Amino acid sequence: xxxxxxxxxxxxxxxxxxxxxxxxxxxxxxxxxxxxxxxxxxxxxxxxxxxxxxxxxxxxxxxxxxxxxxxxxxxxxxxxxxxxxxxxxxxxxxxxxxxxxxxxxxxxxxxxxxxxxxxxxxxxxxxxxxxxxxxxxxxxxxxxxxxxxxxxxxxxxxxxxxxxxxxxxxxxxxxxxxxxxxxxxxxxxxxxxxxxxxxxxxxxxxxxxxxxxxxxxxxxxxxxxxxxxxxxxxxxxxxxxxxxxxxxxxxxxxxxxxxxxxxxxxxxxxxxxxxxxxxxxxxxxxxxxxxxxxxxxxxxxxxxxxxxxxxxxxxxxxxxxxxxxxxxxxxxxxxxxxxxxxxxxxxxxxxxxxxxxxxxxxxxxxxxxxxxxxxxxxxxxxxxxxxxxxxxxxxxxxxxxxxxxxxxxxxxxxxxxxxxxxxxxx
Ligand SMILES: *Cc1c(COP(=O)(O)O)cnc(C)c1O
Numbered sequence: 001x002x003x004x005x006x007x008x009x010x011x012x013x014x015x016x017x018x019x020x021x022x023x024x025x026x027x028x029x030x031x032x033x034x035x036x037x038x039x040x041x042x043x044x045x046x047x048x049x050x051x052x053x054x055x056x057x058x059x060x061x062x063x064x065x066x067x068x069x070x071x072x073x074x075x076x077x078x079x080x081x082x083x084x085x086x087x088x089x090x091x092x093x094x095x096x097x098x099x100x101x102x103x104x105x106x107x108x109x110x111x112x113x114x115x116x117x118x119x120x121x122x123x124x125x126x127x128x129x130x131x132x133x134x135x136x137x138x139x140x141x142x143x144x145x146x147x148x149x150x151x152x153x154x155x156x157x158x159x160x161x162x163x164x165x166x167x168x169x170x171x172x173x174x175x176x177x178x179x180x181x182x183x184x185x186x187x188x189x190x191x192x193x194x195x196x197x198x199x200x201x202x203x204x205x206x207x208x209x210x211x212x213x214x215x216x217x218x219x220x221x222x223x224x225x226x227x228x229x230x231x232x233x234x235x236x237x238x239x240x241x242x243x244x245x246x247x248x249x250x251x252x253x254x255x256x257x258x259x260x261x262x263x264x265x266x267x268x269x270x271x272x273x274x275x276x277x278x279x280x281x282x283x284x285x286x287x288x289x290x291x292x293x294x295x296x297x298x299x300x301x302x303x304x305x306x307x308x309x310x311x312x313x314x315x316x317x318x319x320x321x322x323x324x325x326x327x328x329x330x331x332x333x334x335x336x337x338x339x340x341x342x343x344x345x346x347x348x349x350x351x352x353x354x355x356x357x358x359x360x361x362x363x364x365x366x367x368x369x370x371x372x373x374x375x376x377x378x379x380x381x382x383x384x385x386x387x388x389x390x391x392x393x394x395x396x397x398x399x400x401x402x403x404x405x406x407x408x409x410x411x412x413x414x415x416x417x418x419x420x421x422x423x424x425x426x
Contacts, residue, residue, distance in 0.1 A: 003029055003042045018167060025379060028386075033064035036407050038391055045383065050391040053401035053415040058218070058250050060281030062328055063404040069280050072324030076317050085113075085313040092319035099326055100287055103259060105268035108289040112306070113314045117249040117275035118152030120286035121211075123308055124271045125156045128209035128243045131294050134301025140208045142176075144199060144242075148183040149213055150220035151247050160211055162220045165396075179203055183217075184225035186362075193232040200233075204240035209271070211245040215261035215364075218250035222369045222400050224362060227265035234267045243294065249275040249286065253326075254334050255402060257342065257365035270294050280325030285318035329405075337405045341366040344409055345401070348416025355424050359397075368416070369400040370423045381426030390418030399423045 001009075006029055011022045019025075028050075029041035037049045044050070055061060062069065076092060083090060097111035112123050125143065132140035143160055150166060151157040158168045159175040168175070181199050185192050200210065214230050217223045230246075237244040246269040251261035255277065258264050262272070271294060275286035298306060312318075345368035352361045352370045359373040376394045385392040385399075392401060392415075399422045401415050 006041075028391075035063045035065070036404050036411055038064075045387045047386065047389045050386065050389055051407075051411045051414055051418075053385070053390050053392045053403050053418065055277075055402055055404050056281050058255065058276045058402055059279070061253060061255075061277045061405050062280045062325065063406045064281070066280065066328070068328050069282055069321055069324050072320050073282065073317060076320035079316070081317045082312065082315055084311075086309060090314070090316050090319075092316045092323060093314035096319040096322050096326075097287075099323060100274065100289060103326070103330070104272060104274075104289055105260065105262055107268050107270075107291040107293075108272055109292050110290050110295045112288040112290075112308070113319070114286050114288065114308075114310050115284050115312050115315070116152075117273065117286045118154040118157050119310060120249065120273040120275055120288045121151045121157040121160075121247060122154055123288040123306075124211070124245050124247075124273050124290075125209070126308060127271055127288065127290055127294055127298065127306065128245065130301065130303075130306065131243065131297040132208050134298050134304070139206055140242075142178055142203070142206045142208060144179040144181070144203060144207055144210045145212055146181050146184050146196075148217045148220045148223055149211075149247075150218055151211065151213070152249075166220060179207070183221075183223065184229050186223070186225055188226040188228040193229065196229065196232050197236045200236040200240050200242055204242055207240075207242045209243035209245050210237055211247060213261075214246045214248065214251060214267075215256050215264055216251050216367060219395075221396070222362075222367070222371070222398050224364050227261070227267075230262065230265035230267045234265075234269075237270075243270040245269055245271040245273070247273045249273050253277040253329060254338050254405065255365055255367060257335065257338050278325070279318050279322045280328070282321045282325070283315070283318035285315065285322055334405060338366045340409075341403060341405065341407060341412060344412040345416065348413055349419060352420050352423055355420060358423055366405060367400070367402045368419065369398060370419055372397045372399070372423060372426065376422075376426035378426070381422040384421040384425035385418040388414060388418035388421050390415050392418055392422055394422055394426060399426060 030038050031041040032039045039049050145160045151160045159178050252274045272289045279285050345363045357372050360371040362369045381394045
């Protein structure tokens with residue numbers, strides 16, 4: 001298909017993320033991708049290829065078109081790409097679940113596989129509400145979270161996204177009313193810890209669970225906080241009989257420097273959500289893990305089953321690639337690679353502080369963020385990055401990057417130059 005034909009059809013028929021219909025901004029057409037490079041159907045700003053600074057929204061940690069992941073997909077394709085999970089099971093899903101239990105914090109033992117992060121959060125909420133219902137406490141049906149979070153775009157996840165800064169303000173009167181405390185400060189402050197304890201204590205009778213993104217709040221604002229708050233949440237939840245859910249969909253698989261962000265606090269949640277990098281960015285898949293206590297509680301109820309079962313649950317193709325992606329990650333010194341990227345981002349973004357309009361520059365693990373003091377001109381900022389030969393997707397007041405772990409130093413330097421250029425242009 002010719003590029004102009006494709007774009008005309010795209011504009012006429014295809015909805016893009018968070019976009020209007022018909023689309024207002026013209027997307028770039030990607031013909032293929034390999035390593036950390038996206039090959040464009042037609043050059044943009046003189047570049048036939050762009051270095052990917054986004055890992056396709058945190059997911060493509062090993063880069064694109066990876067021979068090991070390709071082989072895993074091909075091998076599984078020849079056996080079966082899908083089979084229903086009701087009444088049937090298969091090695092890829094079983095191996096994946098066992099592997100996830102092995103690498104996540106100790107008490108997580110049971111795995112519910114689903115098709116996207118939002119669904120994994122829906123399942124987490126359902127598990128928590130049903131747990132209390134089964135124990136004869138149906139009034140414990142609300143969730144508590146801190147402001148500035150993002151947990152997905154379906155209804156339950158939307159209700160715990162930041163009610164103002166998030167993308168779902170329109171629905172504030174429609175969504176279930178959850179409980180919010182203020183955004184976590186970056187550094188540990190005892191007064192904020194006390195605020196968390198007080199909120200949990202005061203609302204314990206109506207709270208099913210506390211749900212947070214540990215250490216890094218992603219799409220809600222790219223904010224970092226002291227892992228000590230996770231210990232405060234764990235202690236307060238235990239003290240007052242509230243479950244604790246960690247949404248590690250963005251932070252899982254090494255992004256923050258530890259395999260899971262929870263590891264930085266030495267804290268285990270009762271329920272954990274994984275997604276995004278789970279399949280190395282190849283296929284849509286997510287997982288909700290829970291402890292035996294949660295599973296046993298649900299099983300003791302009047303309705304002892306978890307009534308959830310996506311058509312593509314445990315998809316063999318996605319499971320096989322997820323297993324290969326995890327093996328590939330753990331077979332190398334991934335922590336050293338993330339450290340290397342962290343150093344490169346620190347060095348490359350240091351100069352951004354002096355750009356007019358820049359409010360803050362922060363780096364953690366393989367995440368680099370430049371925050372402006374104004375709403376960004378997304379088109380101008382994106383174009384500035386493309387001019388540097390880099391793909392970035394700025395939003396709100398943020399230009400940020402979370403590159404694939406395989407990004408070499410020279411490419412990383414170019415990504416940093418593009419972040420600076422986008423911040424200056426936006
Ligand atoms: C992306 C994300 C989700 C939603 O995942 P989808 O696969 O897009 O539905 C949920 N929680 C967090 C923390 C995320 O970053």
